[in-house]
Every structure is written in structure tokens, then in C-alpha cells.
Amino acid sequence: MLVALSIVAGLVLLVVGGELLVRGAASLAAAFKISPLVIGLTVVAFGTSAPELGVSLQASLSGNGDVAIGNVVGSNIINVLLILGVAAMVAPLVVSSQLIRKDVPLMIAASLAVWWMAADGALVRWEGAVMFASLLAYIVHSVIASRKENKLVQSEFEEYSSSITSKKDLLIQVAFLISGLILLGVGSNLLVNGATKVAVALGVSQLVIGLTVVAIGTSLPEMVTSVVASYRGQRDIAVGNVVGSNLFNILCVLSLTSLVSPKPIPVDPTAIEFDIPIMVAVALICFPVFATGHLVRRWEGGMLLVYYVAYSAIIVLAATASPLIGSLGPIVTYGVLPLTILTFAATFFVGRRK
Template identity: 40%
Template structure:
């Protein structure tokens, strides 16, 4: 039954996010909000909605392992598997702005998260905690990041790459409300299913969060980036992944920490280092020839397979 809860929950999360974004974007367009603002906020939020909903539900249920594993695991999935698969489908050309602005900011947010998490190691505490005050700090940086993105994009006179259809107002409201309900319901089912699976299999919540939940909640990023890569829309393929990593750390982890302090076991510090190293390895790939080749994409996919094997081995030995 727990597996059914998990699968149904993930379906509700993905479809709910689509409905919510379509409905709310249509309403925003009717209110004459610029397309670029909608693209950078509501549409960007859509691909991170599953991670956000699951982490909020996990925080309410005090399932710290799922919250932490969901955020870190989703970012590792994004950087190694989704970006690698997109590059394998077709080599991805990288804009200079991504190399020198967006990716470094994603790395900085990861380092900030690591410093917050590893304060327990510095103080000699058996468990590290992301406190409510640290959650508020992450949310503050998210607000600054979002504002700066809108300002930079508007000043550069860039057009939104999102085609936002305007639906009848009744349909827009129905899509928005039903999508939000599906997201909330789906997140509750995913968290309950994940906790039950972890209990039955004797695994920690963090392991389930790093693997099954992380992959499931990353489905919107996977679909968006793979389809964009097939169409040759490199900016969307890469921007979706990098932006999602920033959203996950600043918004998802920030809100989760504010709701309930997140306790992290020292054994999971290695996952943070793997995430940081993965990002640092990808940057030179982006810099050389300003593209990520198919061979590099294959290496990234194998890197994710290796990481999954590492988690399984670590669990077996513990």
C-alpha cells in the first residue's frame, strides 16, 4: 500500500504543478504582469513545486531525513543525471552568463547550505541542525536572488521564453485551485509512503529521500530539460536545472527550516560534498568549448549511477 501511496502521490505532484502553473500564469497574464516576471517566478516555481510540497509536508511531520534527502538528492539528480541525459540527447551550448553568473551562484548557495549544516561538526555536536533563523536567512537570500533576476532580465531587454496561454477566467481559477490541492495531497501521500517504505525495508528516511523521493520530485525538471534539449532550446534546458538547484536550497530548505528545525546526521555530510564536487566538475565542462558534449553527458550519467551505488553500499554497511 505504501508503494501505491508513493506512486499516486508523485503523479498528483507532477500533474498538480502543471495545472497550478497554467492556471496561475493565465491569471497573472490577465492582470498584465510581464511575461518575464511570470516566467522567472510562477513557471520556475512549477518545476520546484514537488520538492517544496514534499519538504513542507516532511517538516510538518518532523521527517527530517526526507526533507534533507529531498533537497540534496534532487540537486544531485539535476546536476548529474538530468543535465547529463540532456547533453547525451544533444550537445548543449552554454551561454557565458550561465558560466560566470548562474552556476557560480548555485555553487555559493550550496556552500552556504554546507556551512549551516556542518556547524555541528565544528561544535562537536552529534547532530547538525538548520535552525529557524538559518531558514529565514535562506529565504532572505531567495528574495534577493529573485529580485535581482527580474531586474537583470528586464534591464537586458530579454523576452520571456515561456509562451503563456490565456484561458477563460473560470478555467484559470479551477486549474489553480485544483493544481494546488493536488500538490498538497500528493506531497502528503509521498511523505507517508516514503516513511512506510523506509520502516518496512529498514532504511533511513534520508536514504529514501536521496533516492526514490528525489528522483520522483525531479520529474518536472527531467521532462522540461529533456524536451528542451530535443528541441535545441539549450537556455531552457540548462537554466531550468541550475535555477531549480537554487530554488531547492534557498526556497525549499528555507521554508522547511522555518516550519521546523532540520536535524542532519554527520553520516550525510558526504552527500553534500558529492553535490558540491559534482557542481565544481560540471563548470569546466561548461567552460571548455562553451558546451557539454555527449561524452561528458555519459560521464555525468555514470557519475549518478556511481553515487546511487555508493548510497546502497553505505546503507548495507551501516
């Protein structure tokens, strides 16, 4: 009972802390005349990725490296398949050309880099340093590129820039920021401890717990941000939040986790052979989905949700050693995947001709 309360309390604190951090950080950035585009792709994305950072750092320092790896990989998969899927089902999502030209290719490259780094069974400090340096380069590039923003992009973030009108408002946003960081720290500690105890009690690997319970819990801020943005009809905030969060999960969360860990972070062979390749495939599929008319349609969102259900089913069946796992794999490999690839390819070429 106490373990369940620990997990629930951790999830609640993560959601509240993530929301406070996003509000405070975005408002302060706007108050100090930081570009709206940078706010969307960096500050807001970092804020919604903060739960992943808190959980992964806590897991790494406590010796639960599989939870840290599973949390990032699972969160990136969930961000695209579940969160974008749900957001697109609420309303079709408009995708900016910049995301297609720059940010999605960077997300794909970062995912491939993690796969290559993890191939030897561990993530070491120099690899974390390379990823963190890449993050700094991405932020600097975003600041420079933001000078070319148009008025439509700027209007998407007016709610942040208009939230501070006095010193009192400034102090409130600072309080939001600090409170968010504190809640994220406490929430991540409760969630990791609870999830680890559940894994031990059920005999389920820490990797599976990280890929499911922890990953979903730490992805809730992205879910709330993207679904609300979709519901309100805000241009491409939902898509930019997900892409930016995936970049930060890899370049910030994994890099800092590798840098602070007292020893190399071990990567489970299952993650190398199955989960990380799925993360790469999910990143790759974003390009044709986003490029078809610069729009994520409802049926494409539904397809992403089908993939998430199939992925979750495979994880659960594999964890329980169910005999059904043998039949589900070929169905996905030889049925769902080829059909989806053909559908997206046809849609992509049709969209390019228009």
C-alpha cells in the same frame, strides 16, 4: 500493496500537479507582463521545485527531518547528474552567458552555505530566514536584470505569453494553478507517508529514502521540462530550469522547511560528510561543463550519467552494508574523479583559447 499504491499515486499526483502549476504560473506571469527571463529562472523553476517544497514541508511537520534534507540534497544532485545528463544526451544544450556569470556562481555559493549551516548537525530558524532573504534578493535582482533581455531570450517564452487571449483563458490558467497546488499537497502527503513506511519496513534510513525514491519522484517535473525542452531545441531552457530549481530547492524549500519546523531540523552525519559535499561538488562541476563553448555536449552528458550511477551505487551498497562498498569508494575517488577533472580542465582551457 497499499504502501506501493500510495507511493505511485503520490508520484503521479506530483508530476501532474507540477505540470499544471508550471503552466498556470508561467502563463499568468506572462499575462501580467512579467519578464520572460524572470518566468524562466523564477516562476518555472519554482513550479518544478514545488514538489520538493510540498514533500519537505510535510516531512518536517511530521518529524521526518532526514527526509526533508535528503529530498533537497538528492534532488539537486539528480537535477545535474541525471536530468542534465539525459537532456544533453537527447541534444547538446546551449548555455547562456548570464547563467555562467550569475546563476551558476549563486548555485555554488548557496550549496556551500548549506554545507556550512549544516556542519553543526542542525538547521535552525535564523538560518532559514537568511536563506529566504537571499531568495527575495535573487528574485528582485532577476527582475531588474530582466530589463536587459534580448529578443532571442524573449522568443523562448512566447508560448507562455500567447496562451491567454481572453478572460476565459485567464480563469483556466488560475484553475491550473490552484489544481496544481492541491495535487502537489495531496501527492506529497502520499509520497512521504509511503516512503516512511517503506523505510521502517526495510530498516533503511529515512535519509537514504529521501536521497533516492523521494528525490527522484520530486525531480520528475524538472526531468520532463528539461528533456522536452532539449528535444524541441529550445535554447537554454533545460539548463536554466535545472539551475533555477537547484537555487529554489536551497533558498526556498530548505528555508521554509526550517522556518515552519517546530524544532531545529537535524542533519544526519552521513549527509554532512558525504551527500552535501557531493551536492557541492556537483554544483562546482557545472562551471567548467557550462563554460566550455557555452555548450553541454553529449559526451559531457554521458559523463554526468556515469557519476549518477556511481553515486546511486554507493548509496545502495552503503545502505545494505555490502562489502563491495570498500572497493567502490577508492575506484571513484582515485580513478573516475581525477580522470574527469583532467578531462574537463583540458576541455575548458581548449575552449577558452578558441
